[in-house]
Each structure stands twice: as C-alpha cells, then as structure tokens.
Amino acid sequence: MPRHTPQQQFKEAKQIAKDHGCFVIEKAGRYLVYRKTPMRAVYLGARSTPETLRAFVCKVTDFH
Numbered sequence: 001m002p003r004h005t006p007q008q009q010f011k012e013a014k015q016i017a018k019d020h021g022c023f024v025i026e027k028a029g030r031y032l033v034y035r036k037t038p039m040r041a042v043y044l045g046a047r048s049t050p051e052t053l054r055a056f057v058c059k060v061t062d063f064h
Contacts, residue, residue: 009050020061
C-alpha cells in the first residue's frame with residue numbers, strides 16, 4: 001500500500017485541525033498548531049515533519 005506524500009499529510013493535518021477548531025501555521029520549517037478560542041488563539045505545540053504533525057493534530061483533536 002503506498003504511503004501518503006509529505007504534502008498530502010500536511011494538507012490532511014490542516015483539514016483535521018480546521019474541522020476541530022484548530023489551525024496550523026508553517027513557520028521557519030516548523031509546523032505550529034493553535035486552537036481557536038473566543039479570546040485568542042492558544043498555542044498547542046510544534047512539529048518538524050508533516051508525518052509527526054498529522055499524528056499530533058490527531059492526538060490534540062481526538063481524531064481517530
């Protein structure tokens with residue numbers, strides 16, 4: 001079974017985050033994850049690869 005490309009994993013992570021009230025920013029080669037709240041965006045963490053980013057987004061959004 002072919003694995004997803006890094007670009008596909010990044011797009012999927014962004015979509016999962018968006019569907020669960022979060023968003024992802026790419027900055028200086030790192031992927032930063034934030035949760036939207038009524039007052040401000042709350043920083044949740046950062047990852048350096050699309051694969052680990054997707055896993056992290058799934059964990060913080062409880063996506064299975």
